[in-house]
Amino acid sequence: MSPSVETIGIPALDRYLGGGVPKGFTILVVGRPGSGTEFLAKQFASAGDLQTTYFTTTERDEDIISLMKQHGWKTSAKIINIGAKYYETVLARRLEISRYRQEGLRYDDIVKFRDGEAASFEINFLTSLAYEISKLPTPFRVAIDSLDFFIENYDTVEVLSAMRTIKAHTQHSGSLSLITLLKNVHEPRIQSSIEDMADMIVELERETVGDEVKKYLIIQKVRNNPALVGKLLCKFGPSGIHLEG
Amino acid sequence: MLAMVDNEPTRERCRTGIDALDNILYGGIPLSNTILLTGSCGTGKTSLALEFLIHGALNGERSMFLSVTESSVKLLENVIPYDFFDRDLIDCKNLILVDLPVIYERLGLIKAELTMEEVGLLVHSIIDLVKELGVRRLVIDSITSVGYKLKTQEKIRSFILKISKGLSAVDCTSMLVSEVPPGTQAYSMFMVEEALSDGIILMGNMERRGDLLRTLQVIKMRGTMHSRAKYVLDLTPAGVLLVPLLKGGGGGTK
Numbered sequence: 001m002s003p004s005v006e007t008i009g010i011p012a013l014d015r016y017l018g019g020g021v022p023k024g025f026t027i028l029v030v031g032r033p034g035s036g037t038e039f040l041a042k043q044f045a046s047a048g049d050l051q052t053t054y055f056t057t058t059e060r061d062e063d064i065i066s067l068m069k070q071h072g073w074k075t076s077a078k079i080i081n082i083g084a085k086y087y088e089t090v091l092a093r094r095l096e097i098s099r100y101r102q103e104g105l106r107y108d109d110i111v112k113f114r115d116g117e118a119a120s121f122e123i124n125f126l127t128s129l130a131y132e133i134s135k136l137p138t139p140f141r142v143a144i145d146s147l148d149f150f151i152e153n154y155d156t157v158e159v160l161s162a163m164r165t166i167k168a169h170t171q172h173s174g175s176l177s178l179i180t181l182l183k184n185v186h187e188p189r190i191q192s193s194i195e196d197m198a199d200m201i202v203e204l205e206r207e208t209v210g211d212e213v214k215k216y217l218i219i220q221k222v223r224n225n226p227a228l229v230g231k232l233l234c235k236f237g238p239s240g241i242h243l244e245g
Numbered sequence: 246m247l248a249m250v251d252n253e254p255t256r257e258r259c260r261t262g263i264d265a266l267d268n269i270l271y272g273g274i275p276l277s278n279t280i281l282l283t284g285s286c287g288t289g290k291t292s293l294a295l296e297f298l299i300h301g302a303l304n305g306e307r308s309m310f311l312s313v314t315e316s317s318v319k320l321l322e323n324v325i326p327y328d329f330f331d332r333d334l335i336d337c338k339n340l341i342l343v344d345l346p347v348i349y350e351r352l353g354l355i356k357a358e359l360t361m362e363e364v365g366l367l368v369h370s371i372i373d374l375v376k377e378l379g380v381r382r383l384v385i386d387s388i389t390s391v392g393y394k395l396k397t398q399e400k401i402r403s404f405i406l407k408i409s410k411g412l413s414a415v416d417c418t419s420m421l422v423s424e425v426p427p428g429t430q431a432y433s434m435f436m437v438e439e440a441l442s443d444g445i446i447l448m449g450n451m452e453r454r455g456d457l458l459r460t461l462q463v464i465k466m467r468g469t470m471h472s473r474a475k476y477v478l479d480l481t482p483a484g485v486l487l488v489p490l491l492k493g494g495g496g497g498t499k
Contacts, residue, residue, distance in 0.1 A: 107374060
């Protein structure tokens, strides 16, 4: 592999791209629910020689590792579980609040708070995502699954600003970032802003032809290389996604 | 200068423990009244309110201070070293200090403005605490700060009406501390507080011959007759001292 490119995790796709993904690229993976964006993120996170960090907002660590093992991928990526942290801090708090609202507040509940329990403030997960990435040794390989969590919970402006920071850091350090995003669920404006920011967009698509479900990997965008835009037939096999034909 | 209502049936009193004030009120605040303690900053509202609670606690009545802006820990550090104050009152929970922001936080009332439903929830929680602990004297310092979180007159009215009703049902006498900017004529910031409370004690500053005097005046008190004279107030380690304001005295006053 040439020193200026990195593997995306699918050897045939690397070849199609002329050896791999240029270093410094931010890759956006879009698709409808169930199209395999999460799967591709994990395959990406299991490939290459760079130190890899996998940010998840929805899955448990053990499920991620188990899927990687099942496909014979390496599991050396460091997993940062934003979803779990979100549950512990925000969702658990909300549950507690609804309990207090329902059952009433007792004096002990107030004293409990005063005696040592740290004043809970809401963690800004978007800021902590950008922070975690900023302190990674470079060059790095980062997968973020998924951006939808951040769009749902934070202002558009904030999300875009954090994405810009991550993208700039990825670019200047010659690293590689892959971000997943659901298709057609967000406002078109935010979707296009994110697409505009990405250096490469991969869309996962399926189509039912007769009894058969055909799956495609569509290259929607490759910065400065429009010739690579195209629709590739793919399959999800025992060792992951591979291209057909 | 007394506003006499002779034929009124005598209501049970909550003796504030501040002798001069009890005299003005002919024995104390009528039990379960919710009164407004109003004045601009530095007029001694918090000190007087705290003294009211300490006397209650010393008398075996459980007393609760709901602090809205200042943390209750800080408040205790800055409290006047009253001769009669005993830390045991806090340790044995006769004097209870609660930070209202903790209640906000517990109930998830984190938005800048509460909804009407949340106002009800907040009142309900305060009343629940009063019931649970058997609180007989309650101070909210200040109702003005609570008002900033309620924003509209409608919600402030609802808060005060509900809380005074709830407190009165359990025979709890309460003081709502109200802050007004210096020099205003109004007794409260949102104008509804003064109309809804059972009594108003006005505290003020007055300059006389280069001295800044603190003054106290009972403007209204349902359920009792009272003096409406203005008194000069002195905050001392022995508690609040009140002396009638001498008229004249060299033309220092207007």
